[in-house]
Structures are given as structure tokens and as C-alpha cells.
Amino acid sequence: MPDSYKYVGSKVQRIDKDKVLGGAEFAYDFELPGMLWAKLVGSPYPHAKIVSVDYSDALKVPGVVAVFTGEDFPFKVGLYAADRDVLARKKALYYGHPVAAVIAESLDAAEEAATKIQVEYEPLPYSLKVEDSLKPDAPIIHEEMHTYKHAVFIYPKPGTNIAHQTKVRKGNVEEAFSKADVVVEKVYREPLLSHYYLEPWTGIARVRSDGTVEVWSSHQSPFAVRELLSKSLSIPMNKLVVHHLYTGGGFGGKAGLLLEHLPILFSKKLGGRPVKLRLTARENFFYMAQRAGYLIKMKTGATKDGKLIAHWGEYYLDAGAYADYTVNMARAIGLTATGPYEIPNIHVDSFAVYTNKVPTTAFRGFTMQELHYAFESQIDELAHKLGMDPAEFRLLNVFKPGISRTAIGERLKEDAGDPATPIKEVVKMLSEDDEKPKKPWIVRGKGIAAFWKGPFQPSSAASSAIVKVNDDGTVDVLVGTGAMGQGTITALTQIVAEELGIPPEIIRVSPHRSTDMVPYTWQTVGSRGLFSEGMSVIMACEDLIEQVREVASIVFDVNKNMIEYSEGKACVKGEPWHCITLKEAALGYMNPKGVTVGGPLIGRGYYVPPRNVLTDPETGQVLEEGHLAPFYTFGAGGVEIEINLLTGEIKVLKAVSVYDTPAVNPGLAEGQVVGGTVMGLNIAMRERLIYDEEGEYKGVFPEGMLLNPCLTGYLLARASDIPEKIEFKFLGVKQKDAPFGAKGIAELTMIPWPAALANAIYNAIGVRITELPITPDKLIEEIRKQKPELLEQAEKYLEVNL
Amino acid sequence: MKPVRITLTVNGIKRELDVMPNESLLHVLRDRLHIISVKGNCFRGECGICTVLMNGRPVKSCQVLAPEADGSEIVTLEGLVKNGEPSLVQKAFLEEFGYQCGFCTSAFVLLGEWIINNIPNPTEEQIKEVLNAVVCRCTGYQQIIKAIMKAAQWKREGKS
Numbered sequence: 001m002p003d004s005y006k007y008v009g010s011k012v013q014r015i016d017k018d019k020v021l022g023g024a025e026f027a028y029d030f031e032l033p034g035m036l037w038a039k040l041v042g043s044p045y046p047h048a049k050i051v052s053v054d055y056s057d058a059l060k061v062p063g064v065v066a067v068f069t070g071e072d073f074p075f076k077v078g079l080y081a082a083d084r085d086v087l088a089r090k091k092a093l094y095y096g097h098p099v100a101a102v103i104a105e106s107l108d109a110a111e112e113a114a115t116k117i118q119v120e121y122e123p124l125p126y127s128l129k130v131e132d133s134l135k136p137d138a139p140i141i142h143e144e145m146h147t148y149k150h151a152v153f154i155y156p157k158p159g160t161n162i163a164h165q166t167k168v169r170k171g172n173v174e175e176a177f178s179k180a181d182v183v184v185e186k187v188y189r190e191p192l193l194s195h196y197y198l199e200p201w202t203g204i205a206r207v208r209s210d211g212t213v214e215v216w217s218s219h220q221s222p223f224a225v226r227e228l229l230s231k232s233l234s235i236p237m238n239k240l241v242v243h244h245l246y247t248g249g250g251f252g253g254k255a256g257l258l259l260e261h262l263p264i265l266f267s268k269k270l271g272g273r274p275v276k277l278r279l280t281a282r283e284n285f286f287y288m289a290q291r292a293g294y295l296i297k298m299k300t301g302a303t304k305d306g307k308l309i310a311h312w313g314e315y316y317l318d319a320g321a322y323a324d325y326t327v328n329m330a331r332a333i334g335l336t337a338t339g340p341y342e343i344p345n346i347h348v349d350s351f352a353v354y355t356n357k358v359p360t361t362a363f364r365g366f367t368m369q370e371l372h373y374a375f376e377s378q379i380d381e382l383a384h385k386l387g388m389d390p391a392e393f394r395l396l397n398v399f400k401p402g403i404s405r406t407a408i409g410e411r412l413k414e415d416a417g418d419p420a421t422p423i424k425e426v427v428k429m430l431s432e433d434d435e436k437p438k439k440p441w442i443v444r445g446k447g448i449a450a451f452w453k454g455p456f457q458p459s460s461a462a463s464s465a466i467v468k469v470n471d472d473g474t475v476d477v478l479v480g481t482g483a484m485g486q487g488t489i490t491a492l493t494q495i496v497a498e499e500l501g502i503p504p505e506i507i508r509v510s511p512h513r514s515t516d517m518v519p520y521t522w523q524t525v526g527s528r529g530l531f532s533e534g535m536s537v538i539m540a541c542e543d544l545i546e547q548v549r550e551v552a553s554i555v556f557d558v559n560k561n562m563i564e565y566s567e568g569k570a571c572v573k574g575e576p577w578h579c580i581t582l583k584e585a586a587l588g589y590m591n592p593k594g595v596t597v598g599g600p601l602i603g604r605g606y607y608v609p610p611r612n613v614l615t616d617p618e619t620g621q622v623l624e625e626g627h628l629a630p631f632y633t634f635g636a637g638g639v640e641i642e643i644n645l646l647t648g649e650i651k652v653l654k655a656v657s658v659y660d661t662p663a664v665n666p667g668l669a670e671g672q673v674v675g676g677t678v679m680g681l682n683i684a685m686r687e688r689l690i691y692d693e694e695g696e697y698k699g700v701f702p703e704g705m706l707l708n709p710c711l712t713g714y715l716l717a718r719a720s721d722i723p724e725k726i727e728f729k730f731l732g733v734k735q736k737d738a739p740f741g742a743k744g745i746a747e748l749t750m751i752p753w754p755a756a757l758a759n760a761i762y763n764a765i766g767v768r769i770t771e772l773p774i775t776p777d778k779l780i781e782e783i784r785k786q787k788p789e790l791l792e793q794a795e796k797y798l799e800v801n802l
Numbered sequence: 803m804k805p806v807r808i809t810l811t812v813n814g815i816k817r818e819l820d821v822m823p824n825e826s827l828l829h830v831l832r833d834r835l836h837i838i839s840v841k842g843n844c845f846r847g848e849c850g851i852c853t854v855l856m857n858g859r860p861v862k863s864c865q866v867l868a869p870e871a872d873g874s875e876i877v878t879l880e881g882l883v884k885n886g887e888p889s890l891v892q893k894a895f896l897e898e899f900g901y902q903c904g905f906c907t908s909a910f911v912l913l914g915e916w917i918i919n920n921i922p923n924p925t926e927e928q929i930k931e932v933l934n935a936v937v938c939r940c941t942g943y944q945q946i947i948k949a950i951m952k953a954a955q956w957k958r959e960g961k962s
Contacts, residue, residue, distance in 0.1 A: 013896050019904030020895045020911060021888055022839050022880040028905075029838040198843055198851060198905040198939055248841075248905030249939050281844040485903025485940050667899040671945055675902065678942030711848035711937065719933035719943040726944060 007497040008740045011667040012504055015490045016246070016483065016511050025512075026246045027202040027218040032274040035204065036065055038266055039110035040277075041100040041117050042286055043092030046356040046704025047126035047139060050091060050119060053100055057116040063109030066270060067117065068101045073265055077232035079257045081150035081163065083142060084322045084359070086261060091124065093141055093321035094356050095705045096286030103266050103275060126356040126704055128693045130295050130316045133161040133353050141321065141354040154327050155617065163319050163352040164327035166334030168407055168620035171345030176310035180301025183310075184381040188298070188374040189771040190754075191688035192318060193291040194714055195363060197484075199248020200279040201288050205263035207272035215260050216243040220250040220482045221523040226515045228257050233264060242515045247484035251679075252362035254484070255525045256289060256324040285709035289361035290689060292326045292352070293318030296374040300338075302382050306396045308343045315350040315371075322359035325366075327352045332456040333367035335620050337407035339375045340419045340452035340634055341397040346407050348620075356704055357691060365747045366526060368453045369680065369754060376449035376755035377770065380762060390759070391427045394450055395420055399634075409621040410628055417743070418733045422636035422658035423450050429656040429727055430638045441645045441794040444653075445764025448638035449755035453748055454629025455526025459612035463521035465536035467496060467544050469601040473568070473583025474506040477537060480521035481529045483511040486746050487668035488529040494664060495534050495739055499541035501567040502582070519604075527744025530664065531631060532607050534739025539605025545570075551589050551598040552580045610737070631735055631743040635659040637752030639681075639723075641760045645783070645794035648776030650757070652681055652723035657752065661743040662732040669745060673728045676749025682717040684754035686773050689714070765790055808872040812837070813881030821868035828852045828863035830871075831878065839879035839908040850936030853909035854878050860916050860935070879908035882915065890961065891915050891953040900949035902940035909936045914950040918957050924950070 018024040055067040070089030076082040088099045100117050104110035125139040132138055138161055142148070146158035154164050177183060203217035213235055219225050222244040230237050247254060263275040279287055294317060301310040315333050319326040334350030383393035399406070402414035430446050437444050455461075466478040477496055483489050489509040497504040521533060545565045552570035553560040556578050563570050571579040580589055588596040613626030622628070637657040641650050655677050663669035690707040692698070701707060708714050734741025758769050761779070767786045769779065783790050805820040812835060821830055831840045831854065843849040845864045852863040855877040882889040891914035894900070901907040913932055917924055929947050938946065 011899075014899060014901070016904065017896055019901050019907050020879075020892050021883055022878075022908075024904050024907075025838065026905065028841065196939055198841070198849070198903065198937070200843060246904060249903040251939070280842075281849065485901075487902065667945075671899050671902055671941055674942035674944045675940050676942075679939070710846070711844055716937050716939065717942070718937065719930040719947065722930075722943055726942070 005498055005740070007494040007504055008664055009662065012490060012494050012665055014487060015493055015509065024246050026199055026248050027204065027216050028199050028248065028278060030204055030216045030245060031276065032204060032206060035274040035276050036103050036105060036270065037107040037110045038263060038275050038277040039102045039114040040098040040283070040287060041114050042096040043088060043099050043121070044095065044702055045092060045121050045123050046095045046128065047124040047141070048092050048121035049124060050088060050099060051122055052120045054118040055100065058102055058113040061109055061113040061116065063105040064102060064113045065105065066103045068266065068269070070099060076148065077257060077261055079228060079324050080154045080327045081148050081156060081323060082232070083148050083163070084257065086265060092121070094358055095702065096358065097321065098287055101262065101266065103270065127161070128355055128357060128691050128704060130318045130353045130355060133355050141356060153331065153614065161354040163323040163354055164330050166331045166350045166620060167618060168334055168337050168346055168348040169618070170407060170409065170621065173310050173312055173345045173347040176345035177301050179303070180310055181304040182382055182385040183299060183301040184378050184385065185299040186378065186770055188294070188296040188377065190294040190370050190373065191772065192293040192320070192357060192360065193363060193683060193687050194285060194689060195251040195253030195291065196714065196716055197249030197251055197253055200281055200284040201254065201258060202276070202278040203258070203260045203263050204274055204276040205260065205267045206274035207267050209272065212239050212241065213264055214241045214243065215264060216245060217258065217260050218247050218254060219244065219258055220247060220254045220484055220525060222482060222513060222515050223480050223520055224255070224523045225258065225260055229260055229264065233261060244482055244513045246511055247482055250484040251364040252366065252525065253288060255523065256361040259287065282709050285706060286358060289322065289324045289359040290320070291363035292320070292329065292360040294370045296370065298374055298378055300378045300382060302386065304386060306386055306388050306393050308341055308397045310345045311338055311343050311348070313337065313348040315348065317352045318355055318357065319352040320355055320357040320360040323352050323354065324359055325362035326360045328456065329362060329367045333371050335408050335615060335628065336368065336371055339372055339379065340399050340450055342399055342404040343407070358706060362525065364679070365453070365750050366456055368451065368747065369683070369751045372449055372451050372751050373754040373758065373772065377758050377768070380447070380759040381768065391423055391448060394423050398423065398450065407620070408615055408628060411625065415736045416632055417634040417735065418660040418731060419450065419452060419634040421731055422634060422660060423448070425658040425729060426636040426638040426656055430640055430654065437642055440797040443643050443645065443764045444640065445643065445760040446638065446640045447756045447759025447761070447763050448636060449752040449759060450636040451748065451751040452632050452634045453751060454632040455528035455744065456629065457522060457526055457528065459614055460608060461522040462606060462608045463532040463536045464519035464606040465533060465540045466519050467537065467540040467603040469544070469582050469586040471586050473581060473586060474508070475500065475502065477507060477509040478518040479509065479533045479537065480513065480518045481533045482524035484524070486529065487665065487671065488533060491530050491664040491668060492533055492537055495537055496541060499538055500582070527633070527746045527748060530742065531738060531744050534742070535607035536605045538739055539607070540603040543605060544601055544603025547598065547601055547603065548580065548582065548585050551585050554597050555580060555589055555591065631738060633659060633661050633743045633745060633748045635748055637756050639753070639756045639760050641757065641764065643761065643764050645790055646798060648780035650685060650774065650779065654725040654727065655681065655723040655753070656727045657749065658729045658731065659745055659748060660731050660733040661745060662734060662741050663730045664740060664742050669730060672746050673749045674726050677726050677753065678717050678722050680750040680753030681723065681757065682721065684757045684772060684774060686715040686775070688773055806869045808869055810871060811875040813877060823867070823869055825868045826864050827866040827868050827871045830868045831863060831876070837878050837880060841905055841908065851906045851909045853912055853936055855912050855915065858916070858919070860913055877912070879911055882911065889915065890956045891918060891950065894949040894953035894956065898945050898949035898952055900941070900946045906936055906938045910938065910946050914953055917950055918954045922954070922958060924954050926951070
């Protein structure tokens with residue numbers, strides 16, 4: 001950011017200060033007078049027919065008001081495909097699947113009654129693996145798929161477990177592979193993950209006597225919640241108000257269809273009394289959608305002069321029992337197909353496949369971390385096979401904005417960004433201060449990965465903003481985006497301050513909002529919040545400034561083009577003593593004789609992605625010259641690591657990343673980068689939802705159960721786990737139609753790490769790891785398979801030292 | 803089970819309460835006294851976000867039985883602002899962007915209070931050791947560590 005900006009580009013403090021000072025309110029904390037509590041009861045089988053539910057004992061518990069089962073709500077709900085029962089009907093589809101709900105005057109009563117519900121099940125054959133779900137004799141999880149309503153760009157295959165397939169066909173792959181000098185073919189895997197946002201999902205709903213439904217819940221996007229509830233429950237939008245309080249983290253996990261329909265339906269059946277459903281962390285693992293698992297098959301070919309010419313892939317997403325966002329994620333990974341490289345011949349199929357696991361949904365990065373883990377490993381292998389430097393090989397193939405076409409035939413705009421410089425910068429940042437490891441059984445390695453991502457949204461995804469001036473000259477900004485910690489509301493404050501030339505202290509962007517009181521935005525996902533809302537807010541400020549100029553031109557009796565606006569006032573050019581301030585014009589300007597000109601100042605702005613187009617279902621190619629996303633952020637990441645050959649432990653000494661975009665607030669941007677780096681590396685090394693996929697623990701644990709729904713089993717990064725050094729740069733390359741040139745970064749910061757780590761391991765010891773997480777035991781096992789001599793050597797060193 | 807009478811001083815105010823013997827301090831603070839900065843998540847001592855200061859020491863309030871807290875002095879986030887003036891740790895969190903979603907923030911601010919009151923010149927390693935008790939999913943901890951370092955420095959310099 002150049003110094004000419006006063007507020008944009010500087011470390012303006014976050015505006016959500018009540019989180020530190022006290023009083024910040026989350027849905028978790030929200031209560032209403034006369035509120036009832038709901039508690040769910042989950043299935044103890046991964047796939048079972050529900051024979052009967054006996055809740056007579058539960059109703060006897062003092063304070064219990066009602067018990068509901070699936071049969072009380074005989075319809076389906078869903079995001080892109082209506083595949084979900086409100087409560088399991090006829091059969092349960094995964095271990096933990098809610099089959100009944102207790103509503104009581106207190107949480108204690110609801111909890112006690114929940115233990116007294118007797119459900120009789122008839123277990124059915126189940127599938128815990130994508131490979132098993134695809135077998136011809138696989139148990140069909142959604143027998144009624146042919147009846148499901150779904151979005152136009154989602155292609156389910158009734159009679160199978162395939163919830164969606166995307167195809168990309170470009171050039172002639174077979175011919176291209178025959179011309180390739182080197183080919184790498186590998187299979188990559190990632191397990192299901194948990195978002196583990198710290199605020200467990202919570203929702204409170206009530207139905208007013210006029211039929212208006214109100215809901216307060218923990219979500220990312222109030223308008224998406226309203227749209228989904230309106231469609232699934234047939235409530236007109238003017239009778240449905242979604243209230244947004246602070247959301248305690250989302251990471252994609254609070255973006256799709258959440259559980260608001262439950263308290264709403266319960267409240268409706270109970271005369272409109274408020275009902276609260278607040279999950280515990282453990283319940284959140286079972287009742288809320290998690291991140292899909294991945295099975296990625298890739299074959300990539302290059303010529304000996306280092307040009308990528310062919311790519312084939314089959315990408316499978318383990319969608320669990322309900323696919324929510326995962327169908328669109330299969331579309332995202334398919335259509336993106338490769339990293340930020342131009343390849344003329346591509347053949348990719350991507351699938352979302354149902355299994356009897358927890359439902360799945362979006363996760364920070366929306367498949368790009370997973371795609372880049374696989375593809376950037378391929379790139380690294382190809383470079384080694386060609387005897388080329390991996391960075392040089394990337395630079396030979398990376399997109400050239402204005403010239404290159406992506407896998408779907410989209411021509412990148414000239415100002416789309418800078419894919420090349422981040423790669424060079426990351427190499428430079430990694431090459432500083434090299435040291436030798438202190439022990440002979442410790443080895444060092446460095447690895448890099450490039451990346452790109454834009455928001456995967458409908459081509460029409462709109463946003464809007466209102467900027468209004470209060471009587472005293474202060475300003476209120478109304479936007480529809482969610483505040484879940486990412487800092488957008490602070491950055492928007494800076495943008496309004498810059499546009500209107502007024503200090504941030506007199507501007508308020510409320511962190512709380514209701515859908516009937518703020519203008520629309522599609523969703524708070526895809527790193528699009530600051531970009532889309534920023535564009536809308538800029539337009540709203542421009543609209544407001546025009547209004548003040550108009551008033552000034554009438555008051556001073558000059559042509560409007562003689563009025564210039566800056567620093568909160570509109571003045572006659574060359575006569576700076578003839579001015580009207582925002583405060584004076586706030587409600588209309590009254591002259592000394594009492595005549596009032598104009599009216600309350602309200603600026604309106606909106607943003608709809610320009611020339612965004614759909615893709616062809618058979619080829620994945622854009623239907624006309626246009627774009628899939630309004631921006632793409634490009635970057636690269638790299639790590640320097642130490643591997644302990646005796647224990648398999650990896651220590652990340654340094655994690656560096658570079659982004660092409662400018663940053664609106666360096667303090668917020670740093671938070672995103674550090675948070676994304678730590679999350680990405682933790683996913684690379686520790687996180688996984690564990691299922692007994694191979695049936696090794698039959699008889700030890702309940703079959704088909706998620707085995708680690710807690711923090712002693714699901715390992716999050718703690719303060720001591722972070723890399724010794726985290727360094728980053730924002731290059732400040734501006735996109736012309738972006739707020740102050742800035743593009744999204746929130747998800748981008750998490751993408752490169754598993755790939756960079758795997759490449760660093762290869763660089764250190766020549767061992768390729770194709771499955772996450774790279775735990776110490778997995779690393780030792782792979783070394784034993786691929787390079788056993790390394791372990792023998794290491795053990796010898798130890799003997800000498802002892 | 804019969805209720806037990808206990809006395810707590812919460813953020814300087816003395817409270818007498820009848821609690822159940824198996825009731826957690828977390829339950830008392832959140833559900834009886836409605837102190838919403840004290841958050842719950844795992845209820846089994848893993849996440850640490852229910853941390854409060856009990857007689858100046860950080861405890862995971864879900865792991866303390868209410869009768870155990872009898873007679874103690876409890877400080878939560880709400881108790882740190884004195885006469886409208888935030889504490890050094892709070893000021894440092896604001897300056898260093900030491901928070902994002904805010905759900906774990908109160909726990910980290912309170913750990914910061916304990917650190918600067920007990921380790922005058924803390925190293926990064928010492929701070930990390932203490933912070934390991936609480937989990938944060940947003941920040942990656944670095945700006946939290948910087949904030950606590952800064953607050954400790956301010957305290958050494960005699961800033962208030």
C-alpha cells in the first residue's frame with residue numbers, strides 16, 4: 001500500500017474490542033425469557049433401520065415438554081441437494097445421527113430424559129470408505145436419491161452412492177501422455193477433519209404470534225441461513241429474521257445448512273416458545289458437518305525441456321452421510337484441476353461419494369489445500385525426475401495473467417495478479433541463515449509449494465452496503481457479512497474512513513446484524529468478505545459523496561462539477577470558505593433563513609461479480625469468455641524442517657509465505673497468515689478424524705463410530721507447537737476492480753503447508769509421503785519402506801553416542 | 803444430594819450461593835451468575851477456555867467443584883477493567899491483534915495476567931508453556947505471545 005492512504009494499509013486496531021474488554025455476546029451466550037432447551041439423541045449404529053422409538057419414560061422426567069422423532073418432520077432439507085432428514089427417518093445413516101430430540105424446561109432435565117429414550121434398531125451393512133461405497137454391491141445409503149431436489153450444477157447418480165460428479169475435458173490427454181518424457185502417477189489421501197471452531201454450534205429460535213420466525217445462531221452468513229431456512233421450511237423471507245451475533249470461529253464449518261431448522265420446528269410445535277439447542281464440543285463432532293476425506297489419483301506428464309503437457313485425475317471426496325457443501329467442493333476441486341499452471345491437455349473427474357460417516361461440508365480453502373497437496377507433490381516429483389530445480393520448473397509453467405488459460409478455458413485478466421514472484425521470493429526467504437543440524441540423526445530439508453484460489457460462488461453472488469450519516473456527523477455502515485473473527489468489519493471501517501476522509505473513531509460497522517435490518521450479501525465464505533463488501537462500501541461512499549456535492553451545488557449556486565469533496569466536506573473549488581460538512585448535510589442542509597436543501601444522507605452500493613459464467617457439464621469449459629471468480633489470489637509457501645530419524649518427529653524451523661495482493665490492515669493480515677500457517681501445518685502433521693475403516697477394532701469399539709471426538713484424540717496445535725519462525729510478505733500487486741487493489745487472503749494462508757512439508761521431507765531424505773497427516777509413526781514406516789538404510793544409519797549413530 | 807452454601811468473591815463482589823456438591827465452578831459462574839466471558843466447550847479440562855483466576859491462579863473452571871471454590875476470590879475478564887481503565891494485558895491484546903473470533907480470548911487474557919504478575923521478565927518459551935493450557939483455533943498464538951511480552955515490558959517500565 002502506498003503512503004498516500006491515511007487509514008487503508010495501516011494497523012488500525014480491531015473494532016471488536018469487547019472481546020478483550022468484556023461483554024462480547026455470542027449465540028452460545030444468548031437466552032430469552034421462558035426459553036426451553038433441546039437435547040438430541042444419536043444413533044449407536046453407522047447404518048440401521050429404525051424399528052421403533054419408545055420415549056414414554058423420557059416424558060415422565062419432570063420438566064420435559066416434548067419428545068420428537070423423525071416421523072414428526074416428514075421432509076428433507078439440504079444445501080445444494082435436499083438429502084438430509086430433519087431427524088433420522090426410517091433409517092440412521094451414521095454413528096451419532098440424531099434420531100430423536102427432547103425439549104425441556106432446563107438443560108439438566110433434557111439431558112436426563114435423553115438417556116431414557118429407547119430406540120430399537122436393525123443394523124444394516126455399512127460403508128466407511130469411498131472405495132467400498134463405489135463397489136457394485138455397496139450398501140446404498142440414499143435409496144431415494146432420485147427424488148431429491150438439487151441445484152442445476154449438481155449431478156447426483158441415483159442408484160449409486162455418488163452425490164455429484166464434475167468433468168473437465170481439455171485437449172487430448174492420451175496423445176499428450178504419449179509425447180511426455182516424464183510421467184508421475186500417484187495416489188494421495190487426506191482423512192476427514194474437524195473444523196474445531198471454539199464456539200460449539202448454538203441456535204435459539206422462537207415463533208412470534210404473527211407467524212414471524214426469529215433465530216439467533218452461530219453462523220458465518222446470515223443471508224445464506226435465511227435462504228436455506230426459507231426454502232426448506234417454506235417460510236417467506238419477510239416472516240423470517242436471522243440474527244447474527246459474534247460467531248466463535250467458522251472455518252467453513254458454519255457456512256452450509258446448520259441446525260437452525262431444529263429449534264425453529266420445535267418452537268413451532270410448542271406454541272412459539274423459544275427453544276435453544278447448544279451443542280457440547282463432543283456433540284459438535286457428531287451433529288455438525290465436518291470436512292470431507294480425500295482420495296486423489298493423479299497422473300501428470302512433462303517434456304524434457306520442462307513443460308507440463310498432460311494431466312489426468314480422479315478426485316474422490318468422502319462426503320459422509322450428507323454431502324452439504326461437499327458436492328460443490330467436488331466441483332471446485334474438479335474445475336480447478338491443477339495448481340497455478342497452464343496445462344494444455346487435461347482430463348479430470350471429481351466425485352462426492354456418500355459413506356456412513358459424519359456429514360461433511362466446506363472447510364477453509366474449499367478443497368484447495370487438498371488439491372495443492374497432491375498437485376504440488378506431483379510438480380516436485382516431476383522436477384526431480386527431470387533433474388530440474390523445483391522452483392525453476394514451476395516458473396516455466398506458472399500462469400501468465402492476460403495470456404494463460406486455466407483448466408476450464410478461462411483467460412486470466414491482465415491484472416489477475418502475480419503468480420511467479422511469490423515463488424522466487426519464497427526461495428529467497430528460505431535460503432537465508434543456513435545452519436547444520438546439531439546431531440547426525442537429525443537431517444534438514446526445505447520444500448516449497450505455489451498456490452492460487454478464488455471464491456467458488458454462484459456467478460451471480462451479490463453483496464450490498466448502506467452508509468448513512470447520523471445527525472452529529474458520525475457514520476453507520478450496514479453490511480450483511482458475518483463477523484467470526486476474521487476482521488472484515490475493522491477493514492471495512494478503514495475503507496469507509498479512507499473514502500469519506502473521516503477518522504475511523506466516528507464510524508461504526510456493527511458486529512451484530514439482522515437480516516431484516518441490513519442489506520443483502522450472499523455469503524461470508526471463499527475469502528470474499530472484504531473483497532465483495534469492500535467494493536459495495538466504496539460504491540456506497542461514492543453515492544453518499546455525490547449527494548453531499550449535489551446539496552453544496554444548490555446551496556452555493558454553482559454547477560456540481562465546481563464542488564469537490566474531501567476530508568468530510570464538500571467545498572466550492574478555489575473557495576474553501578464555502579463548504580458543507582457531513583454533519584451539516586446529515587439530515588438535509590438548513591440555510592440561515594430556515595430553508596432546507598436535500599434530506600438524510602444515505603449512500604447505497606452493491607457488487608456483483610462482472611462477467612462470471614457457468615461451465616459446460618460435459619467438458620467443464622466456460623460457456624463463454626468470462627470468469628469463474630471475481631479474483632484469484634496467488635502465492636507460495638515454503639518450510640525448512642528438521643527430521644529426527646530416530647523418532648520420526650518433524651520440527652518446523654521456518655515457515656515462509658508470500659501473497660501477491662496488498663493488505664488492507666497489516667495487523668489483521670498477520671493474524672490470518674500466522675493462524676493459517678499454524679492450522680495448515682497442524683493438518684499436515686496431526687489432525688484426523690479416526691474411523692476403523694479396515695475393521696481392525698471390531699468388538700473393541702462400537703462399529704462405525706468416530707473414535708476421537710475429543711481434544712485428547714483430535715490434536716490441535718498448542719502454543720509450543722508453532723514453527724520457530726513464521727515470515728511472510730504481501731507484494732502489493734493490485735487488481736484494478738478490487739477494494740484498494742486488495743484480494744482475499746483468509747483461506748489462502750492455509751493452502752501451501754502440507755505440500756511444502758511433504759516436499760521438504762523429500763528434499764531431506766528422498767522419501768515421498770502421499771497421505772496426511774504425516775505423523776512420526778507414519779514417517780518412520782515410510783522411511784522403512786522407501787529408504788530403510790537411513791534408519792539403520794541413524795541407529796548406528798545412536799550406538800556410537802551412547 | 804443436598805445443596806451446600808458457599809461464599810465467593812467474584813470480581814470484587816461477595817456472593818453467597820447454594821450450590822450442588824457436584825456442580826462445577828464454570829456452571830456457577832455462567833449459569834447462576836451469568837458471567838458470559840467464561841466460556842464452555844469441552845467440559846473435560848482439555849480446551850481450557852473456561853479458565854478463570856482463583857485466588858490469583860489460573861484454573862479450568864469446569865474442573866473445579868463449586869464447594870472447592872468456597873471462600874475464594876475469582877477474577878474473570880469483566881473484573882480486569884478498573885474505573886473504566888483496561889488492564890495492561892487488555893491494552894496489549896488490543897494493540898497486538900491478540901485475538902480473532904474472541905471465544906478463547908478471556909482465557910488467554912487471564913493467563914497473561916498471571917504471567918505478568920508472576921514472571922517479571924518472561925521468555926517466549928515460558929509464555930508458551932503457560933499458554934499450552936488453552937487452545938486457540940484462529941490466531942496461531944504468535945500475536946497473543948507478543949501481546950503478553952508487551953504487557954510484561956510495560957509493567958517493568960512502570961506503565962499503568
